[in-house]
Amino acid sequence: MSDIQTGSFIELCLAGNALLDEIDDFVDRWHSTPSETSLWDYLGMSEAEYSLWVNEPDVLPYVILSRKEGRPFTQIVNDNYYSSLRLAARPDQGQKIRVLKDWLERQGHLTR
Incomplete structure (x- = not known):
């Protein structure tokens, strides 16, 4: 990552x-630069996106997809949650599914 990029x-x-x-580089830069800006603002995320990313870093591509497609982040996560349910037989998906389900419920966006 180049330091001249803004x-x-x-x-x-x-x-x-x-x-x-490269997100860790941005987090490190935020920690080393005194600022009143929140980390989620510095990264360009909403507080909701950031709170889910902290608990489940694998959702980062969904933050990007949400912005790229102009769709609400909760819709992207909700779509992914139901897609993940179909793959639930895979042991490595269990924790991710629980995190997504819990987050969607807290946000009031869990639909069926």
Whole structure:
């Protein structure tokens, strides 16, 4: 990641100027630079997106997809939750499904 790039992490990802795995570099930069800006604002996320990402880092592509498609983040997560249910037989999906379900319920967006 180049230090001369400006914009939030999400903006740079959408422009093709940052990769998903570079988010830790942005977090480190936020920690090393005194600012009154919240970390979620610095990254270019809403507080809801950030709260889910902290608990389930694998949702980061859904944050990007939400912005790219102009669809609500909760809709993207909800769609992914039901898609994940179909794959629930895979042991590595169990925790992710629980995190998504809990988050959707707290947001009041769990639909059937």
